[in-house]
Amino acid sequence: MSDLSQKEMQESGRLKIEWARNYMPVLNQIRADFEKEKPLAGRRIAMALHVEAKTAVLVETLAAGGAEVAITGCNPLSTQDDVAAALNTSENIKCYAKYDCTNEEYYEAIDKVLDIDPDITIDDGADLIFKIHKERRDLIPKIIGGCEETTTGIHRLIGMEKDGALEMAVLAVNDAKTKFLFDNRYGTGQSAWDGIMRTTNLLVAGKTVVVGGYGWCGRGVAMRADGLGAEVVVTEIDPVRALEARMDGYRVMPMEKAAEIGDLFVTTTGNRDILTENHFKKMKSGAILANAGHFNVEIDLESLKKMASSEKTVRRNIKEYVVDGKKINVLADGRLVNLAAGDGHPAEVMDMSFANQALGVKYIAENKLAHGVHKVPEEIDNYVALLKLKSMGIEIDTLTEKQRNYMDDWEEGT
Numbered sequence: 001m002s003d004l005s006q007k008e009m010q011e012s013g014r015l016k017i018e019w020a021r022n023y024m025p026v027l028n029q030i031r032a033d034f035e036k037e038k039p040l041a042g043r044r045i046a047m048a049l050h051v052e053a054k055t056a057v058l059v060e061t062l063a064a065g066g067a068e069v070a071i072t073g074c075n076p077l078s079t080q081d082d083v084a085a086a087l088n089t090s091e092n093i094k095c096y097a098k099y100d101c102t103n104e105e106y107y108e109a110i111d112k113v114l115d116i117d118p119d120i121t122i123d124d125g126a127d128l129i130f131k132i133h134k135e136r137r138d139l140i141p142k143i144i145g146g147c148e149e150t151t152t153g154i155h156r157l158i159g160m161e162k163d164g165a166l167e168m169a170v171l172a173v174n175d176a177k178t179k180f181l182f183d184n185r186y187g188t189g190q191s192a193w194d195g196i197m198r199t200t201n202l203l204v205a206g207k208t209v210v211v212g213g214y215g216w217c218g219r220g221v222a223m224r225a226d227g228l229g230a231e232v233v234v235t236e237i238d239p240v241r242a243l244e245a246r247m248d249g250y251r252v253m254p255m256e257k258a259a260e261i262g263d264l265f266v267t268t269t270g271n272r273d274i275l276t277e278n279h280f281k282k283m284k285s286g287a288i289l290a291n292a293g294h295f296n297v298e299i300d301l302e303s304l305k306k307m308a309s310s311e312k313t314v315r316r317n318i319k320e321y322v323v324d325g326k327k328i329n330v331l332a333d334g335r336l337v338n339l340a341a342g343d344g345h346p347a348e349v350m351d352m353s354f355a356n357q358a359l360g361v362k363y364i365a366e367n368k369l370a371h372g373v374h375k376v377p378e379e380i381d382n383y384v385a386l387l388k389l390k391s392m393g394i395e396i397d398t399l400t401e402k403q404r405n406y407m408d409d410w411e412e413g414t
């Protein structure tokens with residue numbers, strides 16, 4: 001990509017954005033409404049999201065609503081530089097993201113985004129909010145609210161709220177039904193496999209796939225592995241989820257045991273140390289490890305590096321570590337395999353996630369929210385679902401008055 005001229009980069013990014021936009025009907029409807037109503041006129045929005053085509057469609061929707069937007073990445077390996085270049089040609093949008101940036105560059109870009117002096121933030125992992133609370137506290141009085149895209153980000157913000165440390169309102173976008181039921185499950189289910197398959201060019205059928213965590217992402221990853229012909233093993237720490245995995249037809253066991261039989265491991269927990277030294281020692285030669293959860297600590301790379309007698313890149317986005325003469329392959333440096341080694345979720349699911357973001361930002365702009373973590377209002381969730389159904393040409397029934405009364409009536413029996 002770096003061999004392309006700036007103009008070619010912009011054109012390549014623009015084509016990607018147009019392609020994604022064609023499959024994001026809900027966000028397109030919201031954009032049309034925003035263009036007419038300008039609900040974000042005069043607003044300054046700071047964003048840290050994966051900078052790729054679908055995110056660009058969201059950014060342009062917010063700008064169409066009248067906002068000035070500054071954006072950077074939320075993962076050093078998920079930025080697509082051509083999309084970033086295209087965004088920088090749009091009016092009222094400034095993009096600071098860069099693929100494969102150093103830690104220093106990553107946080108410098110976060111600072112640049114915050115220099116817009118935001119009244120609204122949009123995060124994926126709460127990087128902006130943490131920076132604001134720790135180092136840019138002068139910004140706090142002007143901020144009217146923020147949106148958080150992902151499960152782990154919300155867990156941490158709730159932690160901050162409990163400690164009395166959260167000094168702004170945040171909308172928990174991940175927890176909207178039209179987000180996590182589709183994005184985390186069907187999105188991660190498809191895009192993690194897309195990333196793994198395009199990176200390895202190997203067959204999934206006949207392999208033993210170990211999925212770490214059976215939350216919404218884990219369910220999607222397990223379901224699609226099953227569909228591709230793998231034998232699926234799930235590891236969990238939550239007894240109810242472990243039971244669900246078993247009843248959904250998968251084998252359940254501790255990672256200690258799964259490590260011995262897995263060909264391919266996918267972590268989806270949002271936690272750390274899911275695959276560690278003990279497990280690496282037990283793995284078969286040729287084992288492939290990928291992370292589709294949160295940061296690059298689900299796979300304990302530090303230990304793996306220490307244990308390995310050698311380490312080399314054997315294919316783009318695959319690092320082979322030799323441990324006791326066995327080859328252990330890690331995809332995308334343990335970062336999100338769907339974004340760092342793929343193009344992220346399909347446009348149709350990001351359509352709903354980002355519709356919640358756009359309407360969430362409008363909601364923050366129009367309501368004075370108290371400090372703390374707030375739910376996305378049910379009306380927004382249902383509106384997104386209805387628009388999506390409409391775009392798919394699907395109609396549903398509505399309750400009659402008689403049915404409504406019957407459901408609530410405690411006096412009606414058999």
Ligand SMILES: NC(=O)c1ccc[n+]([C@@H]2O[C@H](COP(=O)([O-])OP(=O)(O)OC[C@H]3O[C@@H](n4cnc5c(N)ncnc54)[C@H](O)[C@@H]3O)[C@@H](O)[C@H]2O)c1
Nearest residue numbers: 150151152213215216217236237238269270271292293294
């Ligand atoms: N790759 C992506 O594009 C993508 C998309 C959505 C969410 N996420 C991220 O993926 C992670 C999971 O999200 P989710 O919505 O599925 O969350 P979730 O809370 O529904 O699921 C996480 C599961 O992991 C389990 N778990 C925790 N520690 C474990 C351990 N040590 N061993 C085994 N299981 C363990 C939990 O019990 C839970 O069932 C989060 O970090 C989220 O931010 C990634």
Ligand SMILES: N[C@@H](CCSC[C@H]1O[C@@H](n2cnc3c(=O)[nH]cnc32)[C@H](O)[C@@H]1O)C(=O)O
Nearest residue numbers: 050074075124125149150294295343344345
């Ligand atoms: N910033 C952290 C957090 C995990 S990202 C997980 C989030 O990424 C979002 N996501 C997945 N695919 C895409 C995409 O293609 N574009 C933008 N966001 C995406 C998805 O909504 C999910 O909640 C990290 O990079 O490690």
